[in-house]
Amino acid sequence: MQLTYLVTGAAGFIGNFVSERLCQAGHKVIGLDNLNDYYDPALKDARLARLEQYPQFTFKKLDLADREGMAQLFAESGFDRVIHLAAQAGVRYSLENPFAYVDSNLTGMMTILEGCRQNNIKHLVYASSSSVYGMNTKMPFSTEDGVNHPVSLYAATKKSNELMAHSYSHLYGIPTTGLRFFTVYGPWGRPDMAPFLFTSAILEDRPIKVFNHGKMLRDFTYIDDIVEGVIRIQDVIPQVDDNNPRTSPDSSSAPYRLYNIGNNEPIELSRFIEAIESAAGKKAIKEYLPMQPGDVPATYADIDSLQQATGFKPSTTIEEGMQKFVDWYKEYYNA
Numbered sequence: 001m002q003l004t005y006l007v008t009g010a011a012g013f014i015g016n017f018v019s020e021r022l023c024q025a026g027h028k029v030i031g032l033d034n035l036n037d038y039y040d041p042a043l044k045d046a047r048l049a050r051l052e053q054y055p056q057f058t059f060k061k062l063d064l065a066d067r068e069g070m071a072q073l074f075a076e077s078g079f080d081r082v083i084h085l086a087a088q089a090g091v092r093y094s095l096e097n098p099f100a101y102v103d104s105n106l107t108g109m110m111t112i113l114e115g116c117r118q119n120n121i122k123h124l125v126y127a128s129s130s131s132v133y134g135m136n137t138k139m140p141f142s143t144e145d146g147v148n149h150p151v152s153l154y155a156a157t158k159k160s161n162e163l164m165a166h167s168y169s170h171l172y173g174i175p176t177t178g179l180r181f182f183t184v185y186g187p188w189g190r191p192d193m194a195p196f197l198f199t200s201a202i203l204e205d206r207p208i209k210v211f212n213h214g215k216m217l218r219d220f221t222y223i224d225d226i227v228e229g230v231i232r233i234q235d236v237i238p239q240v241d242d243n244n245p246r247t248s249p250d251s252s253s254a255p256y257r258l259y260n261i262g263n264n265e266p267i268e269l270s271r272f273i274e275a276i277e278s279a280a281g282k283k284a285i286k287e288y289l290p291m292q293p294g295d296v297p298a299t300y301a302d303i304d305s306l307q308q309a310t311g312f313k314p315s316t317t318i319e320e321g322m323q324k325f326v327d328w329y330k331e332y333y334n335a
């Protein structure tokens with residue numbers, strides 16, 4: 001059955017691949033993005049150009065914080081489902097530009113929730129982040145653990161998104177699923193993230209900044225595995241048990257779900273750098289630095305509940321994934 005999807009952040013890294021997969025499955029996709037200049041707008045244009053071959057894809061340039069524009073888009077488009085992936089991302093940028101996070105991530109989430117409420121949307125899937133776990137030291141990170149101490153403003157807005165989704169699920173019965181993504185990488189990936197920054201520096205013989213002296217652990221997750229999880233969860237629509245009406249304050253009485261989506265295998269920064277060196281055929285020049293404010297020492301996803309719900313099983317190793325990224329990077333930048 002052909003469905004009509006709103007995908008926000010369609011010019012962004014993850015939204016672009018999710019839009020592509022939905023088009024390949026025969027769905028109609030309206031891809032929204034404000035094409036902001038947080039990073040190279042030419043990369044966003046090039047990602048959108050990848051979607052031009054799909055006649056059922058339509059691009060809409062719009063800011064999530066534009067309340068009237070968003071309400072009008074929802075009213076005239078007849079969306080069945082919404083995948084909300086647009087956000088002001090990045091931890092370090094939030095130290096300098098806090099209001100960009102309030103506009104895109106808080107007001108932006110609000111226009112999405114209101115659009116869903118007023119237009120009877122059947123399922124809202126939205127991006128949260130492993131950053132909500134903050135300095136959590138209980139490994140692996142589980143959605144069962146209450147986490148309430150985000151250590152960056154970015155993380156605080158992502159945690160807020162989960163709370164806002166819970167309230168709308170509870171109040172209005174809107175089925176919502178939050179996905180906590182763990183460091184996503186792959187071809188067409190983000191220029192502000194370590195896979196991109198390290199690859200470009202290594203290929204250009206510039207030193208790389210190795211924070212926390214290379215001891216940082218990250219659960220790097222390859223883009224194809226992430227997209228597979230996002231697509232699989234679409235049909236797992238949260239339901240409320242009729243015997244459990246929305247009168248109690250706990251999550252079980254709202255059609256609200258939350259999952260980790262990660263590789264379930266944390267990698268030390270030093271092994272990650274070796275994977276790039278081997279893919280690029282060059283050695284890195286390393287500059288060892290302490291932890292940065294807002295950074296966390298480790299991320300590690302417990303993915304049991306997503307696996308149970310969808311059969312999700314990530315299959316790409318860091319060596320395979322970084323080889324694909326470095327090959328893409330060399331071709332795209334003619335490096």
Ligand code: NAD
Pocket residue numbers: 008009010011012013014015032033034035036044062063064065084085086087088089090103104108127128129130180181182183184185190
């Ligand atoms: P991205 O920055 O590549 O994509 C986000 C897109 O949203 C961008 O194209 C941007 O122009 C757009 N956008 C931002 N603010 C907007 C606004 N106000 N109105 C309209 N469009 C706006 O990021 P991504 O890596 O594709 O991440 C997708 C989602 O996943 C985000 O919500 C991000 O916070 C979350 N996430 C990503 C990662 C990761 O490792 N990539 C990890 C955890 C969470």
